[in-house]
Amino acid sequence: xxxxxxxxxxxxxxxxxxxxxxxxxxxxxxxxxxxxxxxxxxxxxxxxxxxxxxxxxxxxxxxxxxxxxxxxxxxxxxxxxxxxxxxxxxxxxxxxxxxxxxxxxxxxxxxxxxxxxxxxxxxx
Amino acid sequence: xxxxxxxxxxxxxxxxxxxxxxxxxxxxxxxxxxxxxxxxxxxxxxxxxxxxxxxxxxxxxxxxxxxxxxxxxxxxxxxxxxxxxxxxxxxxxxxxxxxxxxxxxxxxxxxxxxxxxxxxxxxxxxxxxxxxxxxxxxxxxxxxxxxxxxxxxxxxxxxxxxxxxxxxxxxxxxxxxxxxxxxxxxxxxxxxxxxxxxxxxxxxxxxxxxxxxxxxxxxxxxxxxxxxxxxxxxxxxxxxxxxxxxxxxxxxxxxxxxxxxx
Numbered sequence: 040x041x042x043x044x045x046x047x048x049x050x051x052x053x054x055x056x057x058x059x060x061x062x063x064x065x066x067x068x069x070x071x072x073x074x075x076x077x078x079x080x081x082x083x084x085x086x087x088x089x090x091x092x093x094x095x096x097x098x099x100x101x102x103x104x105x106x107x108x109x110x111x112x113x114x115x116x117x118x119x120x121x122x123x124x125x126x127x128x129x130x131x132x133x134x135x136x137x138x139x140x141x142x143x144x145x146x147x148x149x150x151x152x153x154x155x156x157x158x159x160x161x162x163x
Numbered sequence: 164x165x166x167x168x169x170x171x172x173x174x175x176x177x178x179x180x181x182x183x184x185x186x187x188x189x190x191x192x193x194x195x196x197x198x199x200x201x202x203x204x205x206x207x208x209x210x211x212x213x214x215x216x217x218x219x220x221x222x223x224x225x226x227x228x229x230x231x232x233x234x235x236x237x238x239x240x241x242x243x244x245x246x247x248x249x250x251x252x253x254x255x256x257x258x259x260x261x262x263x264x265x266x267x268x269x270x271x272x273x274x275x276x277x278x279x280x281x282x283x284x285x286x287x288x289x290x291x292x293x294x295x296x297x298x299x300x301x302x303x304x305x306x307x308x309x310x311x312x313x314x315x316x317x318x319x320x321x322x323x324x325x326x327x328x329x330x331x332x333x334x335x336x337x338x339x340x341x342x343x344x345x346x347x348x349x350x351x352x353x354x355x356x357x358x359x360x361x362x363x364x365x366x367x368x369x370x371x372x373x374x375x376x377x378x379x380x381x382x383x384x385x386x387x388x389x390x391x392x393x394x395x396x397x398x399x400x401x402x403x404x405x406x407x408x409x410x411x412x413x414x415x416x417x418x419x420x421x422x423x424x425x
Contacts, residue, residue: 098396122398122399129420
């Protein structure tokens with residue numbers, strides 16, 4: 040299971056990386072915005088994408104749209120982990136095809152639940 | 164503000180007074196006098212505007228100059244090069260990032276120690292149970308005693324190390340004090356600049372009134388339309404509990420998504 044973590048803050052990437060490791064996902068890579076993440080996704084055979092929304096360069100919502108528009112990436116499960124908490128934004132992300140949405144600040148338990156739920160759906 | 168009111172008041176009373184004089188001059192056919200009156204009116208208006216702009220410029224300038232480092236701050240030397248808000252805030256980002264990384268380093272160093280001790284304790288307690296049930300022979304007991312001895316000295320050493328790490332984690336939180344001071348100063352500057360800008364806006368509205376300028380309100384509203392900037396993101400919501408259009412936590416997000424069929 041290869042996971043890409045996209046967030047412009049290295050500390051947040053590190054926190055997510057540590058939480059994922061606790062959940063048994065040790066194969067993770069990092070990118071600091073959509074512009075760097077997209078080519079990694081296109082070349083890297085990732086199984087899962089965890090992305091922030093608000094980032095310089097390409098935002099998480101734009102990255103999500105690019106992923107869904109890409110023939111080879113369109114089925115990649117995407118979890119958004121973000122401080123963006125407006126209802127409209129959550130609806131926008133859902134319409135863009137997000138698989139899960141976690142608002143910061145979050146707990147390890149919430150992250151675990153959402154990831155498990157996404158994999159249950161993907162595998163069923 | 165008082166000064167501004169009085170200068171605007173001056174202008175208004177001069178305007179009223181001169182208007183009557185102007186009409187009577189025109190009626191009497193004294194065009195030279197009329198032109199002189201118009202000239203005086205212009206001068207009064209310009210003088211008021213110049214004074215206001217000058218005053219606001221001085222206030223803005225002093226607000227910026229006042230945004231200097233207090234030399235009595237313990238970090239004066241390090242912070243003294245930071246002369247503008249952007250740099251100050253970058254300093255906050257740097258400091259908080261450093262503290263977060265230091266804390267995570269220490270946690271990552273402590274985790275294997277704790278899980279190692281926990282595993283050893285579990286293994287030992289299994290052996291100890293067998294010993295209590297008299298299932299351990301003399302040879303094996305010597306081995307067990309050696310393990311217990313090793314475990315005790317190891318746990319003494321490693322728990323002390325974890326204790327040191329915990330203490331260092333505590334110390335890593337000192338950024339709160341420093342960043343708090345910096346942020347307070349930036350907030351102060353923002354407040355000062357805002358009040359000066361507000362004066363400028365009020366003055367501009369007076370100018371609009373006298374000069375009869377009309378603005379395209381729709382265009383201004385369209386420019387400020389929050390919808391337009393939605394995909395850019397807004398960052399953390401400070402008053403999530405008071406706003407209807409914002410979720411107040413993960414449960415709200417889950418409810419909203421399940422209402423959308425997720």
